[in-house]
Amino acid sequence: MPDPAPSPPAAPRLQRTTVRPRTGIVHLGPGAFFRAFNAVYTEDAMDAAGGDWGIVAVSLRSAGIRDRLMPQGCAYTAIARAPQGMQDRIIGAITEVLVAPEDPQAVLARMADPAIRIVTLTVTEKGYCHDPATGRLRRDDPGIAHDRARPDRPVTAPGFLVAALARRRAAGLAPFTVLSCDNLPGNGALTRAITLDLARARDPRLADWIAAEARFPSCMVDRITPATTPADIAALAARAGYTDLACVTHEPFRQWVIEEDFVAGARPAWEAGGAQFVRDVGPHETMKLRCLNGTHSALAYLGYLAGHETIAETVADPAFARYCRYLWRIEILPGLKQPEGEDLPAYCDALLERYRNPAIRHRTWQIAMDGSQKLPQRILGTIADNLDAGRPIRGLALAVAGWMRYAGGIDEAGRPIDVRDPLAAELRAASDGAASVEDRVAAFLNIRAVFDPALAGAEPFRAALIAALRGLVARGARAMVEELVA
Numbered sequence: 086m087p088d089p090a091p092s093p094p095a096a097p098r099l100q101r102t103t104v105r106p107r108t109g110i111v112h113l114g115p116g117a118f119f120r121a122f123n124a125v126y127t128e129d130a131m132d133a134a135g136g137d138w139g140i141v142a143v144s145l146r147s148a149g150i151r152d153r154l155m156p157q158g159c160a161y162t163a164i165a166r167a168p169q170g171m172q173d174r175i176i177g178a179i180t181e182v183l184v185a186p187e188d189p190q191a192v193l194a195r196m197a198d199p200a201i202r203i204v205t206l207t208v209t210e211k212g213y214c215h216d217p218a219t220g221r222l223r224r225d226d227p228g229i230a231h232d233r234a235r236p237d238r239p240v241t242a243p244g245f246l247v248a249a250l251a252r253r254r255a256a257g258l259a260p261f262t263v264l265s266c267d268n269l270p271g272n273g274a275l276t277r278a279i280t281l282d283l284a285r286a287r288d289p290r291l292a293d294w295i296a297a298e299a300r301f302p303s304c305m306v307d308r309i310t311p312a313t314t315p316a317d318i319a320a321l322a323a324r325a326g327y328t329d330l331a332c333v334t335h336e337p338f339r340q341w342v343i344e345e346d347f348v349a350g351a352r353p354a355w356e357a358g359g360a361q362f363v364r365d366v367g368p369h370e371t372m373k374l375r376c377l378n379g380t381h382s383a384l385a386y387l388g389y390l391a392g393h394e395t396i397a398e399t400v401a402d403p404a405f406a407r408y409c410r411y412l413w414r415i416e417i418l419p420g421l422k423q424p425e426g427e428d429l430p431a432y433c434d435a436l437l438e439r440y441r442n443p444a445i446r447h448r449t450w451q452i453a454m455d456g457s458q459k460l461p462q463r464i465l466g467t468i469a470d471n472l473d474a475g476r477p478i479r480g481l482a483l484a485v486a487g488w489m490r491y492a493g494g495i496d497e498a499g500r501p502i503d504v505r506d507p508l509a510a511e512l513r514a515a516s517d518g519a520a521s522v523e524d525r526v527a528a529f530l531n532i533r534a535v536f537d538p539a540l541a542g543a544e545p546f547r548a549a550l551i552a553a554l555r556g557l558v559a560r561g562a563r564a565m566v567e568e569l570v571a
């Protein structure tokens with residue numbers, strides 16, 4: 086019998102070989118998206134135009150990223166995966182990683198350092214502690230309640246912004262620019278509103294100073310970035326000869342459209358990486374949230390229920406690809422404002438190609454996460470606009486019914502679904518407590534954090550949801566999608 090193949094020697098850990106830049110940015114939320122997107126643009130900016138824009142990355146929760154990045158000198162590999170092959174690039178823009186719960190004072194000290202001119206955020210929708218249906222700060226959020234009671238030992242992103250801005254004001258410094266990079270509509274205005282709300286509770290003069298002096302530009306961010314897997318790390322080690330526990334994989338495409346509104350005009354030359362600076366990012370943002378994230382969520386719930394593991398697998402099924410095209414052409418594009426420089430039908434054609442990229446394994450389960458925080462801006466706004474304008478809503482209502490079915494926690498084969506959502510318990514109760522499909526729809530529509538009262542009370546919406554959910558329960562997601570696009 087031949088000996089079993091020896092396991093390959095573990096490749097040595099990646100080590101930084103470049104000098105660390107001086108820091109100018111604090112970033113909250115150093116997840117895969119930030120490492121595949123913001124840090125790459127900042128690296129491009131410093132390569133092209135210099136500037137002290139190194140990034141102190143701050144994790145608001147766990148030490149995982151810090152423990153993976155710091156032993157590598159904060160360098161890591163961004164892996165672009167195209168159908169034709171891969172491209173690895175080592176990124177050195179991060180200078181340090183802090184873990185906020187371990188030492189909030191160290192984080193505040195960095196944020197109050199005069200060298201820091203921008204604070205960027207990718208903390209996901211729920212990190213803003215707002216009510217998704219109204220966009221307002223949730224004062225009853227446990228993190229916000231904590232930060233109001235202990236403003237100098239914050240735990241939330243808004244809490245850190247307010248405490249750091251208070252320190253800067255007390256020290257006679259200018260505020261920093263706050264740049265939210267999460268998929269929220271009017272992300273700058275929303276971040277400004279919640280920051281001011283929390284600041285006002287602490288000291289109205291602080292709130293007035295922030296309102297007058299700080300800047301909160303909105304931006305649209307786009308790059309598909311699936312969670313890194315052990316297989317990605319192993320494949321990189323085999324290919325490149327080093328182990329990188331903080332590597333990220335992403336699609337080649339990227340787009341960043343930013344409002345040109347920074348404190349003292351201070352910012353990296355992000356245009357070097359292709360970022361566009363505009364006066365009003367609204368139409369770009371709505372286009373991206375509704376065309377991309379809207380269909381992403383629709384594919385995530387219905388694709389998962391139909392047994393598909395990834396988005397690429399889902400759209401490889403012709404019925405789902407047709408469903409996407411139907412949603413864009415009939416239910417989404419007719420209500421959009423034309424963003425400058427975009428050709429909307431071409432944008433959607435390109436999107437379908439991006440979804441099809443077989444080198445990107447973006448799990449439907451990953452995108453299905455936090456649906457209660459995502460649906461309002463991705464899908465429900467389009468439905469409300471369509472109802473007002475007399476346009477169809479059947480396809481989008483099927484997606485919402487798919488979410489309701491998914492959030493019930495049992496898949497079409499009777500297996501449990503690992504539903505991750507801050508409202509998971511409430512969603513499950515809405516599902517389990519109902520005796521009929523009508524009752525189930527009514528219980529979901531009653532969740533005020535998701536559905537505003539006008540939409541919840543719209544009869545045609547309720548009727549479309551009941552029809553769709555009944556069909557999903559009786560015939561399954563694939564059959565319903567097929568029937569819709571037949």
Ligand code: CS2
Binds near residue numbers: 452459
């Ligand atoms: C996705 C987004 O996970 C999700 O909810 O829809 O992360 C999406 O991949 C990005 O917004 C693409 O830019």
